[in-house]
Amino acid sequence: MGALLGQRKMTLPPVRGKLTANAPLAPLVWFKAGGAAEWLFEPADTDDLCNFLRALDPSVPVMGLGLGSNLIVRDGGVPGVVVRLGKPFAKVAADGLTLTCGGGASGILVSSTARDAGIAGVEFLRSIPGTVGGFVRMNGGAYGREVADVLVEAQVVTRDGTLTTFSNADVNYRYRHSDLPEGAIVVSATFRGETGDPASIQAEMDRIAAAREASQPLRSKTGGSTFKNPDGRKAWALVDAAGCRGLRKGDAQVSEKHCNFLLNTGNATSADIEALGEEVRGKVLAQSGVTLEWEIQRVGRA
Numbered sequence: 001m002g003a004l005l006g007q008r009k010m011t012l013p014p015v016r017g018k019l020t021a022n023a024p025l026a027p028l029v030w031f032k033a034g035g036a037a038e039w040l041f042e043p044a045d046t047d048d049l050c051n052f053l054r055a056l057d058p059s060v061p062v063m064g065l066g067l068g069s070n071l072i073v074r075d076g077g078v079p080g081v082v083v084r085l086g087k088p089f090a091k092v093a094a095d096g097l098t099l100t101c102g103g104g105a106s107g108i109l110v111s112s113t114a115r116d117a118g119i120a121g122v123e124f125l126r127s128i129p130g131t132v133g134g135f136v137r138m139n140g141g142a143y144g145r146e147v148a149d150v151l152v153e154a155q156v157v158t159r160d161g162t163l164t165t166f167s168n169a170d171v172n173y174r175y176r177h178s179d180l181p182e183g184a185i186v187v188s189a190t191f192r193g194e195t196g197d198p199a200s201i202q203a204e205m206d207r208i209a210a211a212r213e214a215s216q217p218l219r220s221k222t223g224g225s226t227f228k229n230p231d232g233r234k235a236w237a238l239v240d241a242a243g244c245r246g247l248r249k250g251d252a253q254v255s256e257k258h259c260n261f262l263l264n265t266g267n268a269t270s271a272d273i274e275a276l277g278e279e280v281r282g283k284v285l286a287q288s289g290v291t292l293e294w295e296i297q298r299v300g301r302a
Contacts, residue, residue, distance in 0.1 A: 012081075013055035017044040025073045025082065028065065030129070032221045034073030034270040035300060037082035045088050046155075046163065046187050054161025056081070062159055062183040063299060066131035067106070070138070070224045075270045076301030083185050085133060094119060098152070099191045103133035107140075110191070111205055120196025122150055123204040127212050129224055133186035139173045143208055148173035152190040159183035176228055176295055217255045221264035226277060227292040235292055236260035239280055242287040249276040262296075274298055 012019065023040035026032050043049040053062065061080035065071075085104030092101045092109050094117035101110050107125035110132065114122045124145040128135050136154050139147050151168045158164055158181050172179040180186070212218060227235040239245070239259040247254045251268035254276065255261040262273055281292045 012039065013052050015041065015043065015052050016048045018042040023082070025065070025068070025078065028084070029068030029071050029073055029223075030221060031068075031072060031223050031264050031268075031270065031273060033075075033264055033268055033273060035075050035077030037078045039081045041081050041083050042086045043083065043088070046157065049083065049157050049185060049187065050161045050163055052161070053157060053159060056161075058160070062185075064133055064137075064185045066104070066134035067129060069129040070134070070296050072223060072270050072274055072296055072298040074274070074298065074300035074302050078300040085131070085185070085187065089133075089187060090131075097193050097195065099193070101132045101189050101191065103131065103136075103186045103188055105132045106130070107132075107135065114191075114193055115198050115201040115205065118196055118198055118201075119193035120201050120204075121145075121193035122191055123201060123208060126205045127208045132189050136171075136186045136189045137178055137180050138176050139178055140176075143211070146173075147191075150191040150193060152192050154180075154186050154190070155188040156180060157185045157187055163187075215258055217257045217261050217263060220255070220261075222255070222261050223273075223296045224261065225295050226260050226262050227281075228295045230290050230292070233290065234260075235295075238284045238288050238290055238292065242280070242283040244280045244283055247276065247280065247283075249273075249279065252276040254280060271302065 020040045023037045025037050026034050063078060063082050065082050065084045089102035089104035092099060092105050092113040094113055097119055099114055107128040111122055111126040124143045127142045128140045135147055153165050153167045156164050156166055229235050236259040244254050245259050246256045250272040251266035252272040253263045253265050255263050262277060284290055284292050
């Protein structure tokens with residue numbers, strides 16, 4: 001059965017997966033704030049996703065959602081369809097030095113599978129709080145490595161429902177950015193590492209985990225790294241120098257542990273969180289002359 005798309009009075013294509021109207025997104029994102037998706041689609045498999053997007057009115061916006069770690073969903077919600085890849089897309093397989101990863105697989109699963117197979121070079125994925133789809137799109141990275149260093153190719157479903165393979169060169173990676181098309185969903189990716197000793201790989205993963213625990217507010221409602229590092233500078237240091245450590249707006253606060261993290265300390269709205277971020281940007285610009293760019297994605301209606 002199809003379903004009516006809000007005010008559009010348009011029948012959605014039938015699906016084999018799960019399609020939910022007016023689905024709250026706050027429980028699905030790390031900030032635990034924000035509005036609902038007009039529609040949330042959890043496809044049964046890649047064919048289900050392709051068929052749905054192929055038949056969906058091209059005017060309807062589509063957005064992919066991973067673990068929601070680097071995301072502000074505005075309080076007015078997200079129009080159109082939000083696609084969330086669940087268990088069918090959360091598998092990782094190793095073959096030689098190659099890892100084939102579903103778009104819904106976590107960085108922890110990718111790195112631990114690599115460790116078990118003796119594949120080094122992807123330990124940094126242990127520290128990225130997201131799914132393969134998200135960090136392939138955003139060229140996620142940490143501790144001196146990024147996805148551009150290990151990606152061979154990605155399988156992507158474009159907005160018109162076409163399954164396309166993008167090579168590393170096709171993606172045209174830059175710092176926290178790629179040229180993947182708007183509305184495209186990464187359903188799988190192939191990474192290549194190098195030969196390594198599982199014990200040494202585990203030791204490096206442990207080192208990364210301990211460093212994150214010591215320096216970042218991991219047990220808080222947060223969105224991860226808020227602003228991109230400007231060339232030759234550290235965003236956290238600029239925020240600190242501008243006197244923003246601990247700055248608050250309602251229940252939104254700049255972390256005192258790591259100044260490039262914003263926190264929801266209670267019942268902050270997404271508007272509170274975003275406004276705090278803009279206040280920080282203004283103070284940094286006034287103090288240092290540097291315009292910080294958002295690393296966190298902000299989506300939906302205010």
